[in-house]
Amino acid sequence: MRNFIDRRLNPKDKSLSNRQRFLSRARDELRRIVTDQIKTGKIADIDADHVVPMPARGTAEPAFRPAAGSGRRAHVLPGNKEFVTGDRLPKPPGGAGGGAGREGAGDGGDSEDDFRFVLSREELLDLFFDDLELPDLVKLDLKEIVSFRMRRAGYAVTGAxxxxxxxxxxxxxxxxxxxxxxxxxxxxxxxxxxxxxxxxxxxxxxxxxxxxxxxxxxxxxxxxxxxxxxxxxxxxxxxxxLEQQPVPNANAVMFCLMDVSGSMGEREKDLAKRFFVLLHLFLKRRYERIEIVFIRHTHEAQEVDEETFFHSPQSGGTIVSTALEEMQRIITERYPSGSWNIYAAQASDGDNAANDSQRCVALLDQELMRLCQYYAYVEIIDERESHIFQSAENGTALWQSYRLVAETWSNFQMTRIARPGDIYPVFRKLFSRQAAG
Amino acid sequence: MKERAGNPGLLFDGSDWNFQTLSRTYDAIEAIALDDLKLDVYPNQLEIISSEQMLDAYSSIGMPLMYRHWSFGKRFAREQHLYRKGYLGLAYELVINSNPCITYLMEENTMAMQALVTAHAAFGHNHFFKNNYLFRQWTDASAILDYMEFGKSYIARCEEKHGIAAVEAILDAAHALMDQGVFRYRRPPRLSVAAERERIRDRLDYEERTFSDLWRTLPAAKDDDGPDRPDDEIERGRALNLPEENLLYFLEKNSPVLEPWQREILRIVRVIAQYFYPQRQTKVMNEGCATFVHYTIMNTLFDRGMIGEGALLEILQSHSSVVFQPTFDDPRFSSFNPYALGFAMMQDIERICTAPTAEDRDWFPDIAGSGDWRAALIDAWANHRDESFVLQYLSPALMRKFRMFVLEDETHDTHYKVASIHDERGYRKVRATLARSYDVGANQPDIQVADADLLGDRHLRLRHTVQDGVVLAASSRDATLRHVRQLWGYDVSLVGVDPAGATVYETSAVE
Structure with missing residues (x-):
């Protein structure tokens, strides 16, 4: 009367589609959580596994449940040591469910459930891409981990x-x-x-x-x-x-330049961070090893770590060329352009000292653009002002000057962003070049 | 499989298992279970699964076949995370009340654990499922897997036809009412897939047959038309069989707005809720029975020299962590551990039968000193649920051993009151209170359909009989009521009434 069945080879992941349904249901809430995590996390950690709290909104399962602590109840408890009939014990403050520890968490009053779960890299990137308005093909390409190229490798006696x-x-x-x-x-x-x-x-x-x-x-x-x-x-x-060969990996260094003077608020920094994250994702696909250099500047520039870069405020004027000089110095010292692919991303609100923009143009034109694979400049503007700056001709002094650079160098990209959806177009060129090559 | 020369009788040696050792051990356990303990079981089907598959099985409430719903994904996400972080060990086994009785064994288990699990699930739980009166009367072990298959494919077809969102909306609403979707007093009919299909076909046939486009063209009925319209609540109630405790059943049969497939989905959820209802009422007995059986069988195997000391120590280590009962002031305490209480009570029955004290003879004249503890236990397993089992068999000796006391908790009082302790005056009170806490019927909110005027404004009135002033958690209650409204299609109100008839609260879901 017995029957052993080995089910170990049966397909697992029977619950996968349930999980997907759950994630899609909790999408909005998860997106908020992920965005928060991206704000505080490190750029390079974005596509690792993320632990997120279980979102309660949208995934509550209501039922007719007794309210915790209401009415008159009697509990039988084990382990009496000193009580005799008639003893009165003070209740703990805050009405914490009493000694019986009845589950009271089911009320759905908390904003987040008390357990957390792990989002896979794929699920996380889906959420991250949500309001960046990337084309689907690009999304797929970014999620792909390693790309291979077919390479001739001798002859075989079998084949197609x-x-x-x-x-x-x-x-x-x-x-x-x-x-x-x-x-x-x-x-x-x-x-x-x-x-x-x-x-x-x-x-x-x-x-x-x-x-x-x-x-x-x-x-x-x-x-x-x-x-x-x-x-x-x-x-x-x-x-x-034919042999599958991973596309050759090389080293890349990514320079993040940002104006941290008082005019860059939280919103501006958040947008800039998303821009840097996306660039990092793009680069990560192409290069095995990427180093990130953070240079912040006010009227003087310095290399800092990521934490300081995004979170520590500094006051002073704004001289953009200092950052470019710093970048040039670091390149000569540590990243000879012969063995490193150099990418630069600059975020600013367009402020610059009166006569400094000319100097920036000169620096870029004569020195930096020759060294860089790609230079992206984003100007973060107020959403209310976006209609004023619709045409590329108008703009701040820095914008006007950079336009000269953009005309001479094809690997110089510049754009204005007011909301997350504006970020992607900056990368379009970088990406299309890669697809062609 | 090497056997040491010194111990030719050992069933297995070392922690690795293979199918020969599993079968050999199974046979030895079966011999003890059937001949010695006189258990009566369904045929066993033991399935070896991996831990991922165990997680899958967990999240779909233990059924091997289950329809798709996001809430199972939520459960899965939680379990998986806890398991990966090591907060939660997976159960060593999972057993399904079906015929044949399916037991899952995890491949990670050692051979000693597989033996323990086989005795625990394939004989302990299995015997309980087959013999306990609740399971015999309320569930149909031979039909449940077929029915689940039917339910799963039916819901999948509905998703194809009507869209995932539409099906999900119905399932969400039905899940919210699952606790109110069981018959507590009336026995449900036996399941049969063939009959089930037949019924659906009839339902659709009837609709097609009676469809007539002409009805649409008739002018709307005047208000003063019906002498036959039941005006008063009592007559309406009689027509609809009110009051009705099974909300899902009532909505399935009487909702004015549901499509046939939506009614069918409600029925599937209701059948599953009904199927699990006995398990909720017999947690202590079921686990106690399984634990007692594995403990007895493993010790017998050891006494007969069939398992080694190492294996027995491993089994005892696992056993004692399963029956561990922290005291109330321990941070690990949450409530009575059903394994601990059930096991202790069954061991106590054995003791009362074989070595009774004078006190036991007073309290349990029927079984004290009878000597035949096997028969006493088999009788208890067959004819009780947790509530009656505790009420019948909890002995003063055990109350003293657990040092039980009753704590009364009144909402507005700033103090708890120790109502009774484990002394001569308190035994009966402690026992009655503990028994009552296992009475699922008494602990679940009693919500019934009180009135529904189908020919009038179609307002559905629910009545919650408030016991001991225990009201419902408000936000969850209102969300559930919105689900009821969605299924009913018209306004729904819920009234809380205390036993004296006074209204405690009133709430409604209106569009």
Whole structure:
């Protein structure tokens, strides 16, 4: 009466679609949580696993439940040490459910449930991409972890018909035919012609008859041999062997430049951070190792760590060229452009000291743009002002000057962003170039 | 499988298992269970699964087949995280009340644990499922898997036809009412897939047959038309079989707005709720029975030299952590551990039968000193649920052992009151209070359909009989009421009434 069944090889993840349904239901809430985490987390950590609290809104499961602590209840508890009938014990403050520890958390009054779960990289990026308005193809491409390229790697005796290597196959065939002595067509034709000639004679001599018989035998032998030794035999066939090879990885360094003077508020910094995160994701796809350098500037620039970069305020004027000089100094010191791909992203609200913009242009034009693979400049503007700045001609002094750079250098990108959806277009060029190459 | 020369009788040696050791051990356990303990079980089907599959099974309330719903995904996310972080060990086993009885064994378990699980689930739980009167009367073990298959595919087809969102809305609402979706006093009919299909076909056939486009063109009925219209509440109630405690049943049969497929989904949820109702009423007994059986069988195996000391120690270590009962002031305490209480009570029955004290003879004249503890236990397992079991068998000796006391908690009082303790005056009070706390019927809010005027404004009135002043959690209550309104389609109100008839609260869900 027993029956053992080994189910270990049955498909697991039976609950996967339930999980997806749950995530889609909690999407808005999860997005808020993820956005918060991105604000506070590190740029490079974005696509690691994220632990998020279970969102209660939208996923509450209501039922008719007794309210915790209401009415008159009696509990039986184990472990009496000193109580006798009639003792009165003060209730703990805050009405904490009493000694019986009844579950009172089901009320749904809390904003977040008290347990957390892990979002996979894929699920997390989905949420992160949500309001960035990326095209689907780009999303897919960014989520893909490693890309491979097919590379020729010698020959194989098996493969798909489309991969037959004709030259190699024919060379094998030729050698085999030579070695096994396959009669050529010309040989055959010659014998046939001689037979025809002999047969055409009206009165063949005995010699000729004998010769004819020999020739016919010879022809028969040749034909049989040709049948036995094929022109192309399966053993000759060779296929091109293709190997999947990861696309070559190299080192890249990403410079994040940001104006941290008083005019950059929380909103501006958040937008800038999303911009940096997205650039980092793009770069991560192409390079195995990416270093990030943070340079902040007011009227003077300094290299700082990520925490300071985003969170510590500093006061002072605004001189953009100091940051560019700092970047140039770091490149010469640590990242020789021969062995590093250099990417730079600059975020600013467009303020600059009166005559500094000219100097920035000169620096970029003569020095930095030659070293950089790509330079992206985003100007973060107020949403209310976005209609004023619709045309590229208007703008701050810095914007006007940078436009000169953009005209000369094709790898210089600039745009204004007022909301998260504006960020992606900055990358369009970077990405399309990659798709072509 | 090497066997040590010194112990030829050992069933297994070391912690690795394979199918030979599993079968051999199963046979040995079966011999003890059937011949020695006189258990009566369904045929067993033991399935080996991985821990991921165990997590999957967990999140769909333990059923091998379950329809898709986001709430199972939520449960899964939680369990998985807790498991990965090590906060939560997975259960070593999962057993399904079906015929054949399906037991899941996890591949990570050691051989000693597999033996323990086999005795615990495949014989302990299995015997209980087959013999306890609640399960015999209320669930149909041979039909449940077929029915789940039917429910799963039916809901999947509805999703294809009507869209996931529409099905989800109905399921959300039905899940909210699951606790109010069981018959507590009336026995449900037996399940049969064939009959089920037949019923659906009839339902659709009837609708097609009686459909007539002409009805649409009739002018609306005048208000003063009906002498046959039941005006008063009593007559209406009689027509609808009111009051009705099973809200899901009532809505399925009488909701003015539901489509046939929506009614069918309500029915599926209701059947599942009904299926699990006995399990909720017998937690202590069910786990106690299984624990007692595995403890007895494992010790017998050891006594007969069939398992080694190492294996027995491993089993005892696991056993004692399962039956651990923290005291009320321990941070780990949440409530009575059903394993601990059930196991202790069953051991106590064994003691009363074999070595009774004078006190036991007073309290349990029927079984004290009878010597046949097996028969006493089999009788108790078959004929009780938690509430009656505690009320019948909790002995003063055990109350003293657990040092039980009753704590009364009145909302407006600033103090708890110790009402009774484990002394001569308190035994009966302690026992009655503990028994009552296991009475699912008494602890669940009593909510019934009081009135529904189908021919008038179609207002659905629910009545909650408030016991001991325990009201409902407000936000959850209102959200649930909105679900009821969605299923009913018209206004719904809920009135809380205390036993004296006075209204405690009143709330409604109106559009």
């Amino acid at each position: 018909p489309t991969n037959i290597n004709v030259g190699r196959t024919m060379r094998n065939s030729f050698g085999r035919r030579l070695a096994l002595g396959r009669p050529r067509q010309a040989q055959l034709d010659a014998v046939a012609a001689e037979i025809a000639a002999l047969e055409a004679e009206a009165e063949p001599t005995a010699e000729a008859v004998e010769r004819l018989a020999a020739l016919k035998q010879e022809l028969d032998r040749l034909v049989r041999k040709r049948k036995l030794v094929a022109y192309v035999d399966p053993v000759d066939v060779r296929f091109n062997r």
